[in-house]
Amino acid sequence: GDVAVLVPAAGRGERLxxxxxxxxxxxxxxxxxxxxxxxxxxxxxVGHVVVAVPAGAVDSVSALLTPVLAGTGVGLGLVVGGAERQQSVALALAAVPGGYPIILVHDAARAFAPPELVDRVAAAVRAGSDAVIPVLPVVDTIKQVDPDGAVTGTVDRSVLRAVQTPQGFRRTVLAAAHAVDTDGGATDDAGLVERLGGRVTTVPGAESALKITRPFDLQVAALLVDP
Ligand code: C5P
Structure with a gap:
């Protein structure tokens, strides 16, 4: 494959x-x-994967992932992540070898994203989009509140989408976005492209690509493990 995937996995996961x-x-x-x-x-x-790992975890993660990728033809790179997710992504991007014009960024926390979703995002970049994100409709009613928790408004959810990963980019576009913006504040990579005035398009997401953040999410994810 001509796609490299960056996997930021250097977070502490305190909410879990x-x-x-x-x-x-x-x-x-x-x-x-x-x-x-x-x-x-x-x-x-997918032809190559670069994982950003916590400091001190390079050897243990190498031992975990080498057997997973053995015989798949998929290459592996490991880097120590940074203080913020955005920095972990930038460090991983810098470690991608030549020959991968399409880069996906995928949170380790979305551990059960189906392979079809990965291919769907990459295909949309290959078809001409600079930046592609998988999205789902918002099912809950969304309200704005004041600091005391009193409701100040109801948002029109029909124009809202919940955003997942993998997010896909033409490599040059992602590199430019990270080069311009290094303050670490962005919660996703498409946001960096938006700040540069780039066009970000959407493809349908997958419910199984849920972000495992809190203990309940682990219970849900347990239902998605291969038998
Ligand atoms: O904290 P949050 O759930 O938003 O993290 C999203 C992803 O970014 C996780 O996979 C986490 O491991 C990763 N991350 C990272 N480096 C950081 C912080 C988070 O790679 N400094």
Whole structure:
């Protein structure tokens, strides 16, 4: 495949409760990162994966992921992540070899994103989009509140979308966005492209690409583990 995937996995995952960094928490006997990379490697488009890991975890993550990718033809790079997600992505991007014109960025926390979603995002970039994000409709009613929690307004949810990963980019576009913007504040990479005035398009997301953030999410994700 001509697609490289950056996997920011260097966060502490404090909202999941005390313990290992989130990407290394286990579900059904394997760390979330292993579930995530296994699915990425199942996507036809993927040729290389670069994971940003917590400081001190390069050797242990290498030992975890090398057997996952053995025989798949997918290359692996590992970098130590930065203080903020955005920096972890920039460090991983700098470690991608030549020959990958399409870059996807995928949170380890979305460990059960299906391979078809990965291929769908990459195909939309290949078809000409600079930046592509998978989205779902918002099912809840969304309200604005004041600091006391009193409601000040109801938002029109028909124009809202919940955004997932993998997000896909032409490599030059992602590199330019990260070069201009290094303050670390963005919560997703498409946001950096938007700030530059770039056009970001959408494809349908997948419910199984949920972000594992809180303990309840782990219980849901347990239903998605391969038998
Ligand atoms: O904290 P949050 O859930 O938004 O993190 C999203 C993803 O970014 C996670 O996979 C996490 O491991 C990663 N991350 C990172 N480097 C940081 C902070 C978060 O790679 N400094």
């Amino acid at each position: 409760g005390p313990g290992l960094p989130k990407a290394l928490r286990e579900l059904a006997g394997s760390p979330l990162l292993v579930h995530a990379v296994r699915r990425l490697a199942q996507a036809d488009c």
